[in-house]
Amino acid sequence: xxxxxxxxxxxxxxxxxxxxxxxxxxxxxxxxxxxxxxxxxxxxxxxxxxxxxxxxxxxxxxxxxxxxxxxxxxxxxxxxxxxxxxxxxxxxxxxxxxxxxxxxxxxxxxxxxxxxxxxxxxxxxxxxxxxxxxxxxxxxxxxxxxxxxxxxxxxxxxxxxxxxxxxxxxxxxxxxxxxxxxxxxxxxxxxxxxxxxxxxxxxxxxxxxxxxxxxxxxxxxxxxxxxxxxxxxxxxxxxxxxxxxxxxxxxxxxxxxxxxxxxxxxxxxxxxxxxxxxxxxxxxxxxxxxxxxxxxxxxxxxxxxxxxxxxxxxxxxxxxxxxxxxx
Numbered sequence: 001x002x003x004x005x006x007x008x009x010x011x012x013x014x015x016x017x018x019x020x021x022x023x024x025x026x027x028x029x030x031x032x033x034x035x036x037x038x039x040x041x042x043x044x045x046x047x048x049x050x051x052x053x054x055x056x057x058x059x060x061x062x063x064x065x066x067x068x069x070x071x072x073x074x075x076x077x078x079x080x081x082x083x084x085x086x087x088x089x090x091x092x093x094x095x096x097x098x099x100x101x102x103x104x105x106x107x108x109x110x111x112x113x114x115x116x117x118x119x120x121x122x123x124x125x126x127x128x129x130x131x132x133x134x135x136x137x138x139x140x141x142x143x144x145x146x147x148x149x150x151x152x153x154x155x156x157x158x159x160x161x162x163x164x165x166x167x168x169x170x171x172x173x174x175x176x177x178x179x180x181x182x183x184x185x186x187x188x189x190x191x192x193x194x195x196x197x198x199x200x201x202x203x204x205x206x207x208x209x210x211x212x213x214x215x216x217x218x219x220x221x222x223x224x225x226x227x228x229x230x231x232x233x234x235x236x237x238x239x240x241x242x243x244x245x246x247x248x249x250x251x252x253x254x255x256x257x258x259x260x261x262x263x264x265x266x267x268x269x270x271x272x273x274x275x276x277x278x279x280x281x282x283x284x285x286x287x288x289x290x291x292x293x294x295x296x297x298x299x300x301x302x303x304x305x306x307x308x309x310x311x312x313x314x315x316x317x318x319x320x321x322x323x324x325x326x327x
Contacts, residue, residue, distance in 0.1 A: 001033045002126045003256070004119065007249070008043030008135035009053045011228040014099035015089035017044045018232045019205070020134050021057055021225045022313070023253035028063055029312040030257050036126055038067045039115035043135035043177055046083065055108025061221040067108065070115035072142035074178040082177055094239060098231035103224055119143035123153035131157045132256045134249045136174050141181030144188050151190035159185060160252040162271070162282035163197035171280050172197045175271060179280040183271040186282070192294040194269060195252050196282065199297050203251050206244035207233055209306065216314035254305050255297065261308070263299040268292060
């Protein structure tokens with residue numbers, strides 16, 4: 001499988017989500033998978049900060065995977081307001097305590113180029129490849145607007161985002177940061193699988209899982225990812241009273257790599273683009289709406305999922321697959 005990953009990694013950044021990095025490592029560690037490129041979107045962290053982190057992970061893993069930042073921004077949402085809200089979490093006293101000492105990440109240099117252009121190019125050069133979107137859909141929508149039909153050229157597109165259920169006004173971040181982009185992607189006609197928050201809420205990455213992975217893996221990039229995941233899991237557990245942290249991005253990667261670990265429904269889905277409390281929430285359209293049909297993940301086998309994560313991240317005797325720099 002050839003795989004393009006669009007993401008917003010925050011490894012090493014206080015109170016920023018780190019599961020993008022674990023998802024990257026899972027893909028690198030999977031037999032027969034070549035990560036042709038990583039594109040970075042403004043989301044969990046800014047696109048330039050995220051691109052630097054992704055490039056550092058590539059340097060640590062030694063894969064040579066090209067990393068592209070992005071000039072794309074949301075069409076409607078106030079990017080500055082979202083960035084201020086996300087950055088404010090870093091002022092939390094518990095976050096400052098837990099992230100007081102972080103391992104250094106090697107300096108990596110992103111590849112020249114703009115993420116939407118690269119998504120278009122790679123769809124043409126690698127039409128048999130899969131596309132995994134772990135962050136807001138700004139880059140994917142920009143590519144589709146730039147060259148209509150781009151997303152449909154990919155053999156498969158897996159999107160992490162949206163929440164069909166939950167308290168009104170609580171907005172899932174990937175769709176909330178750019179609802180208009182999410183609508184463009186869902187309506188693109190791509191061979192699309194949507195993994196919503198309704199399902200990923202039941203994933204739990206615990207400190208004991210990190211201990212098991214760390215004790216079994218001699219790979220430097222996995223050691224770094226485990227070290228930066230510990231404060232994240234601890235912070236979420238202690239601040240929310242949860243048994244661990246939801247491994248949203250890791251589950252999305254696992255479903256991309258092993259689709260049969262999940263259950264699906266086929267439906268037409270749209271995104272609420274109004275200005276009310278339901279803004280950015282996905283909803284089902286009538287079967288006869290004529291809108292594009294997609295697969296929606298409705299459940300997954302947690303035992304198989306965690307076994308996959310532990311085996312591929314923990315039972316490595318060599319570094320991640322080399323030769324990923326053919327994007």
